Amino acid sequence: MNWLLVILGAAVGAPLRYLTDRFVQARHNTTFAWGTFTANVLGSLILGLLTGAASAGDERLHLLIGTGLCGALTTYSTFSYETLQLAAAGARFYAMANLVLTLTCGLGAYYVGGIAVQAIWG
Numbered sequence: 001m002n003w004l005l006v007i008l009g010a011a012v013g014a015p016l017r018y019l020t021d022r023f024v025q026a027r028h029n030t031t032f033a034w035g036t037f038t039a040n041v042l043g044s045l046i047l048g049l050l051t052g053a054a055s056a057g058d059e060r061l062h063l064l065i066g067t068g069l070c071g072a073l074t075t076y077s078t079f080s081y082e083t084l085q086l087a088a089a090g091a092r093f094y095a096m097a098n099l100v101l102t103l104t105c106g107l108g109a110y111y112v113g114g115i116a117v118q119a120i121w122g
Helices: 002-025 034-053 059-073 076-088 092-121
Strands: none
Touching: 002 034, 002 059, 034 059, 034 076, 034 092, 076 092
16 A cells, blocks of 8 residues: 555656746746756755654655655656756756756755754754
């Protein structure tokens, strides 16, 4: 039955990723992949919040939100594709910025989420 929780979370996460990408990208007139960046950082923050809150741990919540929702919301493949597309188009600065910002902000968002939950419920 665990697989059903993952499917349910992904059924919310995948459209949320698409809508986030379209919403954010429509507001920027640049070649930088702001939509994917936002979805990845948002997913990292949610996962950090979940991980911080679940130290007592309900595996079902991890499957539903962590694996399902966050797994479908974040996208390493699109991040990789867009970074390589930027580099191939000659936008090497944007490609490097995408790489550095996504990794730094994603890890930072995860960390901040975990710390925030611990500070609140600590």
